Amino acid sequence: MSNYFTAVVRTDLVTRVEAWLRERGSSPSEEHVERIGPDTTLVVVSAGISDCLAPGRFFRGTAMSPEHGAIAYGPRGWAALPDEARRDPHGVAGTFVLVEWDAAQVVVRRDLTGSVGLAWTSGDGITAASDSLLLLVDLRRWLGLPVTQNTEHLLARAFPNNKGAQQPCEETFVQEVSYAAAGRGLRIPLDTLRGEQDGARLTDRLLDAEVDEVATLRAAAAFVVRTMTALVRAPHVDVRLSFSGGYDSRVLLGGALRGGVLAELPVAVVDRDAGHAPDVVAARGVADRYGLVLGDGTRRSKGDELRPDALGTLASTTLGFYDTVFLEPVVQRGAVGLNGIGAGLLKGGWGWRSISELLPDAEKFVAERAALRAQSAKGVRAAGGEPGWADASELLYAAFRNGIHGAGVSIAVTMTTLRPLDQVALARLGHARVDGRSPRERREAALLYGAQPSRMTGLLALMDPELATLPYETPQKALSPGLVAERLAAAGGPLTPSEIDQPVALLGSPSDVPAGPSQLGLGAARHVGFHGPFQGPELLDLARRGAESVEDAQARLVYEGLLRKADQHVVRRGVEPRYAGPSLGKLLALAMIAGP
Structure with a gap:
């Protein structure tokens, strides 16, 4: 990222927008400018844009449709998907952005779980959308439009765990910039040029459909097997599995095992503790059993390598x-x-509880907690739920964390990462009631499928019962042979050849998908002082600038505390920025928004 930027502009503003593009170093070869109405021009900016365009359409990324047994890469792949899938692009998983236009409107959509960010801002004669907060803020300043800090959002994002480590709702750090919940997009009518929400809310997709537990588990497991088989066997496709030894990535490993391609699959393990971390020990135990060589997932062919400006790419993404x-x-x-993130749609990520239970009263972080509770309530409502529901935490997780957490560390430089467990059918099963009541009846007291113990056991058992019972990183996660056998029987017994023999269809090619940020994104980052490698002292200088930019007195005290924490981790202890906790990222974001 910026993987994309698009703006629908009234004609009298076009020269000002084009001047901004030139000033920020955007390359004309990465731009598409088209007159789409008597007084309206469309601007789309992306690296490799010529590989993403078709008449009336910009598509970049990878679409995954378990319902149709297909994975689509780039515009060729998207066009080859069944009409039923393309008619409801909000319902297609993967990692993609889709912009379509005609004489009446422009619509911006992305994958179902929100792996690709979608934010937008409007002003007189313009609406712009992007996965880059930086670009939207920078454009507003260039046009002389206000950029106002959202104090409640600042306080909410300062909460010190993963509940505040990403968007909690449709609001952002900047009052004039909005963010779409998973499953939703943006529609821009040409007669108003004002952005409007587009697409069904998550609850409309998850709560009211009939769910068959056995059929859902078997179809989901079969899709994983068929996906792993197709990708590993496909010629000229470099594939790597990120493996932690836990339930989620073990399902994918089991898919390769069940499909007979495990020996050909490169498997990567992140080892931060010289092989002593519990998850690495568990992963090595699995590797020893199946004769795997664990490494960094080195590719089988060289291909086009991109070594991005790390700090500039981060700022523009x-x-x-x-x-x-x-x-x-x-x-x-x-x-x-490949990674196993997406399993949280079935088993939950935040404990199947109301927002007040997710963020209970406590003596510490009072202001941050209150703000995050308020923002999270807005986020649950954006997904179509209520903050008092028993699955409010998981609606929030699905709407704002699952997608970006699954893609966040790689999406800035690749849009071909896949999460085969990112399946709406699994989310429906997780949110299904098991208390005999109708979906929305007294949902604050609902008993839900995903909240029951060991909900990943059925998927693991369908892959390989022995793999399911091998040791995990903690004894609490252990699955006994008896439990695995019980869940396998309840799921209808082992997968049959007829369920898994047909690999998924790979439409288009991964090489059709451009990689890396646009020159516009990198140029905007340079303008605000974000360029070059990650270095502790330099990062702290930027973080300090972020803390100093906070306007509200209470919020400034909070962010000064975050600055001290970031300094302790990154400078004094020399911790890599990735492992230093979320404090640094929040401060850098504020420095970026503050401008040069």
Whole structure:
């Protein structure tokens, strides 16, 4: 990222927008400018834009449709998907952005779980959308439009755990910039040029459909097997599995095992503790059993390598929406990374509880907690739920964390990463009631499928019962052979050849998808002082600038505390920025927003 920037502009503003593009170093080869109405011009900016365009359409990324047994790369792949999938792009998973236009409107959509950020801002004669907060703020300043800090959001994002480490709702650090919940997009009518929400809310997709537990688990497991088989066997596709030894990535490993391709699958393990971390020990135990060589997932072919300006890429991408300060250092166009994130849609990520239970009263972080509770309530309502519901925490997780957390550390430099468990059918099953009541009846007291113990066991058992019972990183996660056998029987027994013999269809090619940020994004980052490598002291200088930019007195005290914490981790202890906690990312975001 910025993987994309688009603006619908009244004609009298076009020269000012074009002047901004030139001033920030945007390359004309990365721009598409088209007159789409008598007084309206469309601007789209992306690296490799010529590989993303079709008449009336810009598509960049990877679409995944378990319902249709297909994975689509780039515009060719998208066009080859069944009409039913393309008619409801909000319902398609993956990692993609889609902009379509005609004589009446422009619509901006992205994958179902929100892996690609979608934020927008409007002013007189213009609406702009992007996955980059920086670009939207910088454009507003260029046009002389106000940029106002959102104090409640600042306080909420300062809460010291992953509940505040990304967007909690449709509001952002800047009052004039909005963010779309997962499953939703943006519509811009040409007669008003004002952005409007587009697409069904998550609850409309999850709560009211009939759910068959056995059919859902078997179809989801079969899709994982078929996906792993297709990707590993596909010629000229470099694939790598990020493996932690836990339930989620173990399902994907099991898919390769069940499909007979495990020996051909490169498997990567992140080792921060010289092989002593519990998850690495568990991963090595699995590797020893199946004869795997664990490494960094080195690709099987070289391809096009991109070594991005790390700090500039971060500033032009997820910074401000997601607080992890990390980027893949080397990326190849068309390389396919696989991870198990998405399982939280079934088993939950935050404990299946109301927002007040998720953020209970406590003596510490009183202001931050109150603000995050208020913002999270807005986020749950944006997903179509109520903050008192028993699954409010998981609606919030699905709407604002699951997608960006799954893609956040790589999406700035690749849009071909896949999460085969990112399936809406699994989310429906997780949110299904098991108390016999109708979906919305007294949902604050609902008993829900995903809240029951060991909900990943069925998927693991369908892959390979022995794999499911091998040791995990903690004894509490252990699955006994008896439990695994019980869940396998309840799921209808082992998968049959007819369920898994047909690999998913790979439409288009991963090499069709451009990799890396636009020159516009990097230029805007340079303008605000974000360029070059990650270095502790330099990062702290920027972080200090972020703390000093906070206007509200109470919020400034809070962010000064975050600055001390970031200094202790990054400078005094020498901790890598990625592992220094989210404090640094929040401060850098504020420095970026503050401008040069």
